[in-house]
Amino acid sequence: ISKLGVLTSGGDAPGMNPCIRAVVRTAIYNGISVVGIRQGYKGLIENDMFEMGTRSVSNILNLGGTILKTARCMEFHTVEGREKAYKNLKDHDIDALVVIGGDGTFTGALKFSQQFPDVRVMGIPGTIDNDLYGSTYTLGFDTATNTVIDAIDKIRDTADSHDRLFFIEVMGRDSGAIALRAGIACGAEGILLPEKATAIDELIELLKKGEFNKKSSSIVIVAEGDKSGNIYDLAKKVKQQISNYDIKVTVLGHLQRGGAPSSFDRILGSRLGYAAVNALMSGHTQEMVGLEANVIKTTPIEEALTGHKFKLEDDLLQMVDVLSI
Ligand code: F6P
Numbered sequence: 001i002s003k004l005g006v007l008t009s010g011g012d013a014p015g016m017n018p019c020i021r022a023v024v025r026t027a028i029y030n031g032i033s034v035v036g037i038r039q040g041y042k043g044l045i046e047n048d049m050f051e052m053g054t055r056s057v058s059n060i061l062n063l064g065g066t067i068l069k070t071a072r073c074m075e076f077h078t079v080e081g082r083e084k085a086y087k088n089l090k091d092h093d094i095d096a097l098v099v100i101g102g103d104g105t106f107t108g109a110l111k112f113s114q115q116f117p118d119v120r121v122m123g124i125p126g127t128i129d130n131d132l133y134g135s136t137y138t139l140g141f142d143t144a145t146n147t148v149i150d151a152i153d154k155i156r157d158t159a160d161s162h163d164r165l166f167f168i169e170v171m172g173r174d175s176g177a178i179a180l181r182a183g184i185a186c187g188a189e190g191i192l193l194p195e196k197a198t199a200i201d202e203l204i205e206l207l208k209k210g211e212f213n214k215k216s217s218s219i220v221i222v223a224e225g226d227k228s229g230n231i232y233d234l235a236k237k238v239k240q241q242i243s244n245y246d247i248k249v250t251v252l253g254h255l256q257r258g259g260a261p262s263s264f265d266r267i268l269g270s271r272l273g274y275a276a277v278n279a280l281m282s283g284h285t286q287e288m289v290g291l292e293a294n295v296i297k298t299t300p301i302e303e304a305l306t307g308h309k310f311k312l313e314d315d316l317l318q319m320v321d322v323l324s325i
Contacts, residue, residue: 001096001120001280003033005049005089008066009040009073009101009108012257013126013140015265016066016100021057022273023098023124028054030281035092039069040101041076041108044085049092061266064143064259070101076108079115086116096120096280098273100139102127103305106288110301113286122276123288123301126269128257130177133307134299135290139272141177142264144256148182151252152219156186159217165207165245167235171256172223178256179223180316189218189324191317194225200234204241206321211244213325218245271296 006023008016020036027034036056038048060067075081089097097119099109106123113121125132128144148170159166170178176193183191189210192198203220210218222231231249239247261269268291275289275296287298299307 001032003035003092003094004096004098005035005037005094006098007037007040007044008068008070008126009099009105010070011102011127012065012070013128014064014143014259014261015139015269016126017060017063018261018266019100019124019126019139019269019273020066020068021060022270023277024052024057025054026274026277035094036068039071041073041085042071044088045075045081047088062260064261072104082112082115085112089119098122098124098276100124100126102129103132106301106305110286120280120285122280122284123304124272124276125288125290128178129172129175131175132304134288134304136292137268139265139269143259143262145178145181146262147256147259148178148252149185152182152186155250156217156219159219162246163216165218165247167220167222167231167249169222169224169231169251173225176223179221183221183320184316186219187324188221188320190220191320192220192222192226192228194223194227198226198228200228200237204238207238207242211242
């Protein structure tokens with residue numbers, strides 16, 4: 001390959017910047033030119049691209065978000081949209097593409113490389129949701145979980161001081177990864193996940209038991225995609241049955257996606273960016289680089305999308321019930 005395009009797409013995730021830096025510098029080190037594409041597939045279609053050098057990525061290791069900007073682009077899901085993107089790539093003589101993002105990004109990448117197999121494509125898992133097969137961790141998951149833990153610790157102070165029960169919503173439209181990890185790290189009394197139906201009666205019993213056992217506060221973490229319905233309605237339903245606690249709801253929202261990447265995400269981003277360029281140079285395409293058991297590996301994008309997503313660790317869930325008595 002002689003010229004490589006790099007983009008970030010979908011939801012931003014801390015660790016994307018260290019990853020962009022690694023892609024750019026590994027390519028240039030190996031004599032490959034780099035073009036940055038702004039706003040993901042949108043920039044590819046609208047020809048919003050610029051040449052990058054080693055200094056384009058100076059001092060970004062510590063920055064959250066993505067210097068390339070990101071977007072969710074519906075036009076790229078159409079054959080015509082991808083044709084425009086291909087033409088722009090050819091006009092710039094770009095023969096390989098690194099895409100950093102989550103499942104939407106990978107779906108686009110797969111369609112594109114099936115339509116235009118002459119452009120080599122390598123995916124890098126970048127999403128706080130940690131829901132791609134082929135990498136134990138995705139970029140941003142560690143930082144986002146730490147951010148959530150920090151927020152919940154603060155809420156616990158208030159919950160404890162006022163004898164309150166808090167329902168806290170965390171991100172994860174289809175994934176309970178953040179909810180489960182943060183739940184364990186913060187000693188949550190209940191964790192509600194999209195992957196597992198929750199019996200509300202059981203939750204109420206559990207909270208009543210906590211009240212009986214003289215718990216001064218309780219925290220229930222609810223992943224955004226949990227199927228029990230709106231978190232405010234859920235809190236009301238519980239309030240009807242548990243009168244002693246004052247019940248509050250906090251939705252953490254987009255603060256979970258921002259902030260400086262943790263050491264783990266900086267190192268993961270660097271390793272995956274470096275590995276992606278090396279994989280492209282040795283002829284790989286339509287694959288995703290990931291980290292499993294501390295070893296870098298590649299997985300076909302199709303498998304990354306269809307393999308088991310975040311595998312709910314039942315042992316962790318069982319542990320929550322024991323440790324929160
Ligand atoms: O980044 C993934 C994610 O955080 C999901 O968990 C969430 O549902 C979604 O992004 C929301 O993103 P946005 O509001 O930017 O569309």
